[in-house]
Amino acid sequence: MARRLLIIDDDADFAVSMSRALALEGVGCRIAPDGATAWAMLESEPVDVVLIDIRLRAEDGTELAARLCARHPGLVMVIMTAYASVDSAIAALKAGAYDYLRKPFFLDELMRALQRCFQLVDLRAAMARAERELALMRQIEATSQLAAGLSHDFRNMLAVVRANLAVIAERLPPGDSLQPYAGDALEAAVTAGDLVTRLMGFARQPSRPPELQDMRLPVRTAAAMLARTLCAGMRIDCDLPDAPLLVAVDAGGIGTAVVNLLINARDATEGRGRVRLTLRHVWRGGDYARLTVEDDGPGFDPGGLERALEPLFTTKSEGTGLGLPMIQQLALLSGGEFRIGNAEGGGARAVLDLPCLPPGTAPGQGPGENM
Ligand SMILES: Nc1ncnc2c1ncn2[C@@H]1O[C@H](COP(=O)(O)OP(=O)(O)OP(=O)(O)O)[C@@H](O)[C@H]1O
Ligand SMILES: [Mg+2]
Incomplete structure (x- = not known):
């Protein structure tokens, strides 16, 4: 640097x-x-x-x-x-x-003094980063606890509402003027149920370490699923490596991260943009799988960029502000890192680094057996 x-x-x-x-x-x-x-x-x-x-x-x-x-x-x-x-x-x-x-x-005397100063600068930067991450983790934990407490009871009540609405909708004679009202209510209850499931996913901490799996699979599956459905009007370029990238991270978490990032890109480009999704092995003092998602939308606005990883921060009327914090939580719990920012030519860029095994490790081979 x-x-x-x-x-x-x-x-x-x-x-x-x-x-x-x-x-x-x-x-x-x-x-x-x-x-x-x-x-x-x-x-x-x-x-x-x-x-x-x-x-x-x-x-x-x-x-x-x-x-x-x-x-x-x-x-x-x-x-x-x-x-x-x-x-x-x-x-x-x-x-x-x-x-x-x-x-x-002498120059070497000056350089020695400057090196000590630069070390201090680096140390302070690392401490500031660690404090920021800690503060975010605390916020996430507080939000998780709140979400866990509320969503459990709420989901049960919602199940009752949904079941009753379904009965009403079914029993109404075809063409009845109340049909659209029952339909809307049922649809809203289903949406609310999805939201609660999402909140519960946010609140749930993994109980045991997930098994090793090839990160290409959940990335490919989630991208293909969205290309057919919610992001059908967009162009999604998926650039995956030829060899497996083995990570010990829950496949559901990776899939949800891809879904969240693609939906954000869709929202930012009004459903007509272009997204580039790249998965690569990188070395950064250890082996990492790096997933980069870039869109050609307007990018984060400066105020939004600072707050976008805060739980519940959203600029969308229908947003929950949980998408990016969920990815941040996944990264921090897996010993990885999640960064967001804007690309030089405009457009948002999100980078998710997750620890992985060295490329070339056979799928059945654990970290210890690879030495
Ligand atoms: N690709 C992007 N381009 C521009 N701004 C973005 C992008 N992705 C996220 N943002 C900004 O960051 C905010 C937080 O994103 P996040 O995914 O956490 O929540 P959300 O999309 O608002 O709601 P949801 O919980 O439904 O995902 C967004 O409201 C938006 O302002
Ligand atoms: Mg989102």
């Missing part, structure tokens, strides 16, 4: 030669000769680390560092100076600097 550094130094020659040397190390630098320029740059574009000279011509670098830190809490700063003293080092650290460099320094 390219690193971004802001150098605040009024010694232009020094700053430029440093930025050239750092570019060769894969660090992209921006240079600000004074506090005002640095301030504006930080407002317009985030950076990973700030390298700041303590003695700027017109201002005190330590004070500037303190102001920048107050404005951007958590900003990682390294202070450098030609006039090193214990007092100035303490002042710099108090101002919020993470490290302190004494001019002149």
Whole structure:
């Protein structure tokens, strides 16, 4: 990943030669000769680390560092100076600097300091991600409990309503003026039943680890089923690998994920769009099966993208806001990851990564036997 550094130094020659040397190390630098320029740059574009000279011509670098830190809490700063003293080092650290460099320094000294800073940046990003996921899991769990409690009793009552409506509809003489009313009521009760079943699926935690199965099968089956029915007006391109991809994830969960994503694509493209569904093996520190679903609709709107994984968030009048959280839950419970976003050319993109066995593992062969 390219690193971004802001150098605040009024010694232009020094700053430029440093930025050239750092570019060769894969660090992209921006240079600000004074506090005002640095301030504006930080407002317009985030950076990973700030390298700041303590003695700027017109201002005190330590004070500037303190102001920048107050404005951007958590900003990682390294202070450098030609006039090193214990007092100035303490002042710099108090101002919020993470490290302190004494001019002149060698490139490897600077790189060591920067590497420590980048590690800190990565660690904080990983922690923020983990906290976000934890918060989402808690939300999902709370919603699951609510759904579980309500849907159980509700489903029983609904079964009574449906059975009675069916009897009424059956007993009404053909052509009776009440027929359409009974028909509508029955249809609504059936829809409500589907919704409850869905809520129960959301609430149910898998009781035992699912068996290994080829992920291509539920993906292919769900896509083919939707192409015939709910997504009949759309073009669905399905690109599956030739070899099996073995995952230990419930086939029903994968099928439901594909159904949810395709229905979302249908809704986004008013039923006439094009969806590309790709399944591939990827290596990301482990073997994963990656399912990517891309549509050519308008994509997520920015506010919606931030909230789309929250349970019950929906922008549709008939939506329940459970489709994407269900996929998120499946990913988190399976040790995978689910990401949504917009493709560069527009259109929404959803990526579901699930741990899988290394490609080439025979279907009957468990993970332990593959060593
Ligand atoms: N392919 C997409 N393109 C644009 N926006 C999308 C897409 N998929 C989802 N969204 C947005 O994310 C929201 C949440 O999606 P999610 O599938 O969780 O719920 P829903 O589709 O609204 O309802 P349901 O529970 O019936 O699926 C949607 O309401 C929509 O605003
Ligand atoms: Mg949906």
